[in-house]
Amino acid sequence: MRYLVALIVTLLASACMAEEWEDQRVFNAAADGPRLRIISSTDTALFAPLIEGFLTQNPDVSVEYLVTGTADLNARVRSAPEAFDVVISSAMDLQLKLANDGFAMPLENMPGSDWAQWHDSLFAFTQEPAAIVINRAAFAGYPVPQTRQELIEALRARPEAFRGKVGTYDIRQSGLGYLFATQDARASETFWRLMEVMGGLDLRLYCCSGDMIDDLTSGSIAVAYNVLGSYATARVEGKEALEVILPSDFQTTMMRTAMVVKNTQYPAVAEAFVRHLIVAGPELAPLPLLTSQQEQETAVITLEPALLTYLDTLKRRKFLTAWEDAVIQK
């Protein structure tokens, strides 16, 4: 009896889990061929053209596209890798750790540059800088900050104007936010000062780039730090209200990566899909796709084992403590 209860509870829990997607869509549902299950952190709208491009080439395949945040995505893949065929995420460190831990299937003879892949199992296909996005209205009559230092000065100059109107990732929840924060911290001490200043202004924390940009557009916040430039640009078109600033002191650029899950049911289809992501032309997505012969930019976070560093439990605990100390000033 007790087992039965336990079973029901687990089933319920997993059923609920199944419901908890940010977005869930099936492409080409009518096809009677294999159904590729893609778990991704990328908004469906931004990614759909890539899937559709793939489906025109493989009309008998259908794709189930499941969207969730980077941290949740990582947890789900770890707990049930057999539930997915392809994993796409912007949190390079979590992806690299998945690959390092053996969740990925190595693929041979893949196109693309060597620096844009790791261990033949993790493949980068976009290159997206972290940006400062501002609502122009809040800076009317004031110079628009171009560096973090200038942003610090701007916030300090008019604290009341910005109180409660500054947003960034809650790095405890967002894998990408954590990646950006750790890379920023590695690059410069300015990051910590900025966090302290922002923390002093009742910083608003977000799970995802999308929400931040929504609030920026609506004017409920004036500045968002470390938003995905690609998301912002995708929305900025036609919206005069926002301005995307790629800080000129230093940039942190992330690569969106894809991997085929080791025990996928459709290795060939999954591999073809990843291949499609690598070779897809820029017309296929609003995302800044990598081109095949591209050189690695210095700002791009390198796919290397060092990405494991900040995922270390002790290191992460220490970093989060420092971050909380700076940001949450009660």
Place this chain on the structure above:
Amino acid sequence: MSASPAVSGSLRNRLVLTLIGGAAILALLLFFTVRSYAARVAQQGQDNILGASVTSILDAVALRDGELEVDIPYAAFSMLSTPSDDRVFYAIFQDGELLSGYDDLSATNGRPNGEWVFQSGEVRGETIRQVSASRTLVGLGTRTEVEVALGQTQDALAETLRQISRNAAYLGIGFFTLVAGLSFWATSATIGQLNKLTTSVTRRGPQDLSPFRKPVPREMAPLVSSLNSLMGRLDQSLSQSEDFIAEAAHRVRTPLATVRSYADATLQRVEKEENREALRSMVRAIDESSRAAGQLLDHAMITFRADHLEREEIDLVALVRDLVQRLTPIAEMKDLSLTLVGDPVVIYSGDPILIQNAVRNMVDNALKYAPAESVVEIEVSQGTQAQISVRDQGPGFPPSEIDTLTRRFERGKNAAGTIGSGLGLTIVQDVAKAHGGDLILTNRKGKGACVTLSL
């Protein structure tokens, strides 16, 4: 005549096999040595990086308020980047308890003081190289031991090893080819010396028993000197026997002449037919013996002169004409006429005594085997070679024996009843050979033999 010697193995094959076999063994040795050395160096390289990484992590361990802090430096893992993107596993233990990292690695409880302990093992189905090091931290009233284990897969190392193996193989093959080529060359050079000696032995005339004077490699000197001494002894015993024959013939001839004149005289006086017949047979036998002795003497002389051939410019026509004149009386006794035809002058460089002797034997045969009242034609001509032919109108050579008549003491069926020793044509042949020429016996279409001495 030359019996092929019993052959056991080949010097060339033995040399080549030994050298090539040696080269192959050396090449293999080279390959394995280079590879294992390079593999050690490559492994050393990976070990050093792993060690440096683990040390940098250990350095970042600190006790803060009794609480252990491990602030892994970014560079610690960054330095583990390899071209093959090797997977990295790490674990941090405090007093043997896993603090963070991968539980696939286990604490070694090895030596403290940051000393590196390496081991190879398997993690998640991959062979890894693992390094462990530990450090003792002493804080306020606490003492704790931190161990860091760091493992890395060996894909890049394997790739390096593959390349090294390939290069080592190229090196080995190159070395082998070079040495094999060299050994072939060395072998043929060595055997070449033997071949050279063989050719110079083969090229020698049948009578040439003079010692070899050409320089030979030191190793072959004993062989050549034994050969020389063998030939010296042979030469000596040959000339001794020639001398002996000549001496013997000479000694026999004089008493024979005496016996012959007595027999002749006795024949005049004996009346009884029976006794006369016996005496005639005796005279005949004496004639045979004295002819044989004469021809043996000539032959010995010819052999000697042929060995030490001294050439001089002579006019063959004059030489033959002189001879014809001297033989004409004998021819006339048999009602035979000798005619000399051909070129007016034929200049040739040779030994006149030998040539004269040869021609005399040729004419002698014509006189002996041609019927009376026929013509013996002697022709001296200068074509591509100087030639002397003697043609008679006799019965010709017995066709079945024509090939063997030049052998020593070989006489034809038609020779029964004529006095002779069977050495005449042998002498002619020896003279021809001594001058580098040839003797050709033919029967003419019409009738008669034709003997041609071409020089």
